[in-house]
Amino acid sequence: MKTNLAFRMSAMALAFATPMAFATNGYFTHGVGSHNKAQAGAGLAxxxxxxxxxxxPxxxxxxxxxTNASLSIFSPRRSYTASASMAQGNGGAFSIMTQGELDSGSEYFPLPAISKKWMWGDDSALAFSFYGRGGMNSDW
Structure with missing residues (x-):
């Protein structure tokens, strides 16, 4: 009985001790346009x-x-901390990394979106949508 309690307490301690994850949606966002981003992509449904x-579509x-237009600002904060190379210059690309902490110089990216929609009768429509997407665009 005591081992079962100890196991449960250990499992709970490990579950609450997990580190936070910092990530972005990357290239594919969770919705196009500011109102979709505000709803976490619920505009799909x-x-x-x-x-x-x-x-x-x-x-x-x-x-x-x-006609809709919006502008979202994507602001990823990227940095890395590197110590001296243990490969002693034999690591190819890894041997040229700067020691210490380095922050990316690109911190803000505008993501525009504009669209126009026309109804063509009761059961058809035409919509044009133009929107920006971007990666993390890191400058080291």
Missing amino acids: SPSQAIDAANN ASAILVDDQ
């Missing part, structure tokens, strides 16, 4: 703007004729 057709039939 509940379209309300013309830009939602960029996520789900079938949603163009569900929204009114409209």
